[in-house]
Amino acid sequence: MTTSEIQVTKAILREFFEDFMENIIESDVVVVGAGPCGIAAATYAAEEGHKTILIERNFHAGGGMWQGGFLMPKNIIREPANILLEEWGVKLKKAEDDLYVCDSFEMVSKMLAAASSAGVKLLNSVHVEDIILKNDRVEGVVIQWFPATKMPLDMNFADPIAIKTKVVIDATGHGSVLVSRLAEQRPEIKKPVGCGSMWVDRAEQETVELTQEIYPGLIVAGMAATSTYGAPRMGPIFSGMLLGGKKAAEFAHEKISEITEEKVRIKD
Numbered sequence: 001m002t003t004s005e006i007q008v009t010k011a012i013l014r015e016f017f018e019d020f021m022e023n024i025i026e027s028d029v030v031v032v033g034a035g036p037c038g039i040a041a042a043t044y045a046a047e048e049g050h051k052t053i054l055i056e057r058n059f060h061a062g063g064g065m066w067q068g069g070f071l072m073p074k075n076i077i078r079e080p081a082n083i084l085l086e087e088w089g090v091k092l093k094k095a096e097d098d099l100y101v102c103d104s105f106e107m108v109s110k111m112l113a114a115a116s117s118a119g120v121k122l123l124n125s126v127h128v129e130d131i132i133l134k135n136d137r138v139e140g141v142v143i144q145w146f147p148a149t150k151m152p153l154d155m156n157f158a159d160p161i162a163i164k165t166k167v168v169i170d171a172t173g174h175g176s177v178l179v180s181r182l183a184e185q186r187p188e189i190k191k192p193v194g195c196g197s198m199w200v201d202r203a204e205q206e207t208v209e210l211t212q213e214i215y216p217g218l219i220v221a222g223m224a225a226t227s228t229y230g231a232p233r234m235g236p237i238f239s240g241m242l243l244g245g246k247k248a249a250e251f252a253h254e255k256i257s258e259i260t261e262e263k264v265r266i267k268d
């Protein structure tokens with residue numbers, strides 16, 4: 001049997017466009033940012049049966065997990081977030097008191113494997129540059145190929161496209177990209193202030209507490225929540241991110257149930 005170049009090209013195009021039309025253009029949950037928080041959020045949302053898209057501007061997913069701390073690829077987790085990682089098959093070694101340590105590449109790869117098994121669709125190399133803000137609700141996001149955003153300004157005439165969803169989760173990390181965009185247009189939403197100085201205990205707890213629906217249709221989670229409200233940074237420890245991601249998925253589930261109930265009520 002011979003394989004032609006055209007067969008390879010056709011297979012890529014057919015699969016990409018079918019997938020995009022069927023699964024991506026309209027979804028239940030869009031998670032922006034594939035760091036620890038975003039991957040956890042997307043996995044739990046998909047496990048609830050929601051059509052879930054995870055968007056990452058880099059070629060690779062994993063965000064801050066790859067570098068561990070001080071560029072040393074060992075990640076620290078504290079109880080009870082170790083249980084989440086153990087469920088995804090990550091090998092953890094007890095470090096100090098309630099702390100565990102694992103290899104960064106194992107944490108990233110096993111979390112991504114869990115996301116994929118749950119049915120999450122990953123759009124990588126895609127930059128989310130805006131939200132769709134209609135009828136006092138976030139209804140989707142505006143996307144562009146990340147390499148296109150790197151073109152020199154005098155050549156950058158590429159318009160983006162949009163995808164629709166029921167709930168958007170801002171898991172973009174320190175930049176709180178979607179909340180920033182919302183704050184530019186809604187005076188009641190304060191501009192993200194950036195995170196405070198390092199304080200592990202408080203930060204780990206507050207990042208989870210601050211994960212919330214900031215506006216109808218938009219949930220802010222993980223480091224994006226910390227930066228939005230000026231809570232302390234946590235440094236190289238990831239439990240708050242995983243627990244924040246889980247909480248964001250629970251909020252998304254509640255919101256989708258409310259939307260579905262509302263639709264049924266209107267129909268009746």
Ligand code: 48F
Nearest residue numbers: 033034035036037056057063064127128172173222223237
């Ligand atoms: O930064 P990141 O890992 O955020 P997180 O999941 O976790 C924070 C920790 O890694 C670490 C920490 C210790 O716990 O403080 O910082 O909250 O992942 C954010 C991801 O979002 C992507 C970015 O490339 C990264 O992989 N991202 C950011 N802006 C956009 C984006 C955008 N506009 N469009 C698409 N992806």
